[in-house]
Amino acid sequence: MGSVTSEELRALGDAVRDVCRRRGGTAGTRTAMAGAGRRHTPLWEDLAGGIGVAGLLVPEAYDGLGASVQESAAVLEALGEVLAPVPVLSSAVLATGALLAAGDEAAATELLPRLASGELSASLCWAGPHGWDHPGVVAEAGLLSGTADYVLDGETAEVFLVLAGTPDGAGPITLHHIAADAPGVTVTAQPVLDPTRPLARVHFASAPAQAVPAPDGLVEHLRTLAWALLSAEQTGGAARALEMTVEHTLARTQFGRSLASFQALKHAMADMYVLVETMRSCSAAAVAAVAAGDRQAPALAAAAHVYCSENYRTVTGQAIQLHGGIGITAEHDIGLYFKRAQADAQLFGPPHRAAALIEL
Known part of the structure; x- marks a missing residue:
């Protein structure tokens, strides 16, 4: 195209x-x-x-x-x-x-x-107990053993794409695919901070899988793709959190005036708007670099992960404050965005690790 x-x-x-x-x-x-x-x-x-x-x-x-x-x-x-x-x-x-x-x-x-x-959905088994730097699954003689943590939508996936290491930890990371209902595969739904992002733990007990020949650098490629595309989703969430805050402050009154008319609140929402728009620009630059195969794509994706993660949390945190008491109730949606922002920041590696990869 x-x-x-x-x-x-x-x-x-x-x-x-x-x-x-x-x-x-x-x-x-x-x-x-x-x-x-x-x-x-x-x-x-x-x-x-x-x-x-x-x-x-x-x-x-x-x-x-x-x-x-x-x-x-x-x-x-x-x-x-x-x-x-x-x-x-x-x-x-x-x-x-x-x-x-x-x-x-x-x-x-x-x-x-x-x-x-859409007949089939698949989830990527990637992270181990210590995060995304080291897979929790090993492959030996065509069999997968170990546990993958933080598997997105793992409860409902029909197929797993599995990144696996070697038993001694010294070999390359390889790719495999296996049916979710295959012998030796156990899927456990996990309690989550963000209830809108289902995560699962997938355990493999000598489960026979199909190896998929893959080039070196697959993990780095996937991390770049994940960070860039996650930043787009974060931008959408932050934009909606700002929109909800503006709607709320326009509708609520204090001392006979709408909350949105108070200068301090105007300044706060203006700052939120600047953060959302710069998130949008940062994310767009990373996505465009990935689409073009630009050599700076890994650094731009890491920058997008750092910037969008930090500022999604900032925007939603400020939104909670400007909503007042209702913002901390379970019934109000703004709390869901706040939880999503906290959880997203840790996906595919936390921002402080991504920052070490930025060499623009």
Whole structure:
């Protein structure tokens, strides 16, 4: 697909927003996060079947749309506005991205068409007990053993793409795929700070898996992709938190005036607006670099992770303050954005580790 225009990206994002509104917005999110699997299944079916978001990155040769990460970022920004619990980041971006980066024809032919249609969803098993620097799973003689932590949407995935080390820890990290219901695979839902982002622990007990030949640097590629696309989702969440704060301060009055008329609150919201717009620019630069294969993409993605993580927390923290007492109640949505901001900052490696990778 050729270069995409800003108008086309905006139209794609608006189409996703329209589907989210019809599926209940954050009310639909709350219903889904309390249900089985913590997935908004009707929304996912509409997005995958109606708009084709599951196949955005999949080449046309495998029944996908052959788009770029810029289109995926537009979708994730819109989904971040309603904290939608659907497997776009986990399946349509990370798992699909791992297969594409591997470039193995057999695995691509077997999995990509079904991933593109939404018939199948996949999760990437990556992190070990000490985070994303070292996988918690090892591969030996075609068998996977160990535990993957923090698996996004792992409860509802039909397939796992697994990054595995070697028993002695000295060998390269390899890629494998395995059915979620295969012998030796146990999936355990995990309690989470952010109830809109379901995480699971996946344990492998000598589970037979299919190896996927992959090039060196796969982990670094996936980390760059993850940080860049996560920053787009964070931007959408921060923008919605600001919008909710403006709506609240306009509606509430004190001393016969709307809260939004007070200068101190105006200044606070103006600062929030600056942070949101600079988040948007930082994220867009990282996504564009990944789409173009720019050599600075890893550094720009790390910068986006640092900047967007820190300022998503700042914006949502300020939003809690400006909402007053209602902002700390479980019933008000602003608290969900605050929790998402805290949890997102730790995904795929915390900001202080990402900062060490920035060499612009």
